Amino acid sequence: xxxxxSSERLSNVQVKVSKTAHVECVEAAASAASSCSSAPDADxxxxxHFLTIRAANNYAATLVLLKRFEEAKSLLRKTMRVARRxxxxxxxxxxxxxxxxxxxxxxxxxxxxANLREAVTTLEDAERTTRRVMGGAHPTTxxxx
Numbered sequence: 001x002x003x004x005x006s007s008e009r010l011s012n013v014q015v016k017v018s019k020t021a022h023v024e025c026v027e028a029a030a031s032a033a034s035s036c037s038s039a040p041d042a043d044x045x046x047x048x049h050f051l052t053i054r055a056a057n058n059y060a061a062t063l064v065l066l067k068r069f070e071e072a073k074s075l076l077r078k079t080m081r082v083a084r085r086x087x088x089x090x091x092x093x094x095x096x097x098x099x100x101x102x103x104x105x106x107x108x109x110x111x112x113x114a115n116l117r118e119a120v121t122t123l124e125d126a127e128r129t130t131r132r133v134m135g136g137a138h139p140t141t142x143x144x145x
Contacts, residue, residue: 050087050093053082056079059075060072060100064103064107069104072104076100077101079097080098089129090129092133095126095129095133096140098122099126099144102122102123103119105118127141130144130145131145
């Protein structure tokens, strides 16, 4: 085996090990987060704190990466309700949660036609609101649109 082929093979192995380690870290973090506490209760004071809302959104994003779509959808529905009440419809956190919720709906391989319609409606509404609030050049607007 030539030096170049050996080097490429070693590089491929390193990439695979790195990806495996990353997935294991994400899974461990998700497991730790879920064992520390359940999803924020919409009626608790702590769930209404902006850092708790952001943490719930980040946890939901991790669940999506792990392809745990049902858990992510459930958490995002609760978190959207709290974010709307705490921040309002036009807040960037609320808009990002709605964006993630729509992505979760359409990335789920077991999604229904009704969920796909909800994803489209949610994305269109979030994009309109984001464009109005943040402008067309904002990265969030570009990401949603």
